Amino acid sequence: MRVDFHTHIIPEEIPNFADKFGGGRWPVLEKTCSCGANIMVEGKVFREVTDQVWSPEKRIQDMDAEGVDIQVLSPIPVTFSYWAKADEAEEMSKVQNDFIADTVKQYPERFIGLGTVPLQDVNVSIKEMDRCIHVLGLKGIEIGTNINGKNLDDPEFITFFEMAEKWEVPLFIHPWETLGRERMPRHNFMYTVGMPSETALAAASLINSGIMEKFPRLKVCFAHGGGSFPYILPRLDRGWHVWPDLRLTSKPPSHYAKNFYFDSLNYDPLNIKYLVDRFGYEKIVMGSDYPFLLREIPPGKVVDETIKLTDKQKHSILGQNALDFLNVTIKEEIK
Template identity: 85%
Template structure:
């Protein structure tokens, strides 16, 4: 079974939140043809997309062609809207969460859903997470790597992580609003350099800020193979060692990093083997970033190409680990 943990989806029709709430940063969909659209932000094209991004039927067609049994659906990060008024952002979250839940309900054998929450308001986020998990039947929550420039270890977010651990809600952390973005426009470095660096900062913040020590049962998975985090982990350990006055944890970062999950989207068998060697094959889930340009085609190619993996390890990474991370009984899925 192949479970693509990292895919993105958006409703075909999005309300005009700029008109309703004001502010130009709301994403809108501007159709270019029956099978294509532009995601517009502040009157400019943010991303050109096809019907792959909203049509479950088109997705299933691609899944069948590429050998994927199940996609895990998550929102596109540009829709997080953490910058907005919390009430408006909560409404944006609900529209997407309802759409994802309806898509899963329509095709329960092919899709699993993750929701989104307005993390600029932790109370509203906990309320919407409760609705996502306990009413809509979504299996986790996708959040960004920072909230309006605040790292994830900021005290304001403690109650959110506490609730996620209490309810056993898996969190998928995806980069957005990358650090140094003013230096990234040329060469699309935001996607190739900024996002991996941003992900590393988020992971390090959760560890060094004491979040993972405080909530040891918190389930967290990082996009894009954890970005640069796996490779700078020894440097984080060294920093912890030489600056004891800065420590907020009783053990070095590598101790807490063992609890993290990572998707497999690092394109190269050498990188995937490094990830497996450092964290264990049980902590890696296959993810492709469907349907965007930087996605892996076919999903799981890097797993197939990593010859050092045993068949047991390969099957776990391709599907079993994702289902386990999402608290889904593997036996139920296999018997469908």
């Protein structure tokens, strides 16, 4: 079984919140043809997309062609809208969460859904997380690596993580609004350099702040193989040892990093082997970033090409680990 943990979706008929609430930062889907559209932000093309990004039928065609049994659907990070008023962002979240839940209900053997919540207001976020999990039947929540420039270790988010652990809600952490983006206008460095660095900062924040020590049963998975985090972990450990006055945890960062999950989207078998050696094969989930340009085609290619993995390890990474992370039990015979 192949489960693509990292895919993105948006409703074809998403409301125009820019018209409804005002402000140019709302993402607006402008159709260019029956099978294509532009995601517009502040009057500019943020991303060109095809019907792959909204059509479950098109997605299933691609899944069948590429050997994927199940996709895990999550919102596109530009729709997080953390900058907006909480009640307006809550409406944006509900539109997407309802759409993802409906898509899963329509094709329950092919899709699993993750929701989104307006983290600029933790109380509203907890309420929507409750609805996502306990009413809509979604299996986790996707959140950004920062909320309006606040790292995930900001004290105001503690209650959110507490409830995610209490309700056993898996969290998928995806980079957005990357650090240093003002220095990355050329070469699309925001995607290739900024996002991996942003992800590392988010992971380090959760560890060094003591959040992962405080909530040891919290399930967290990082996009893009954890970005640069796995490779700077020894440096984080060194900092913990040489600056004891800054310690907020009883053990070095590498101890808590063993609880993290990472998707496999790092393109290189050497990197997959490194993740497996450092964190264990049980903590790696296959993810492609479907349907965007940087995605892996076919999904799981890098895992297939990592020749030092055993058949059992590949089987787990390609599917079972994602199901375990999401607390989902599915029989192998899907098709």
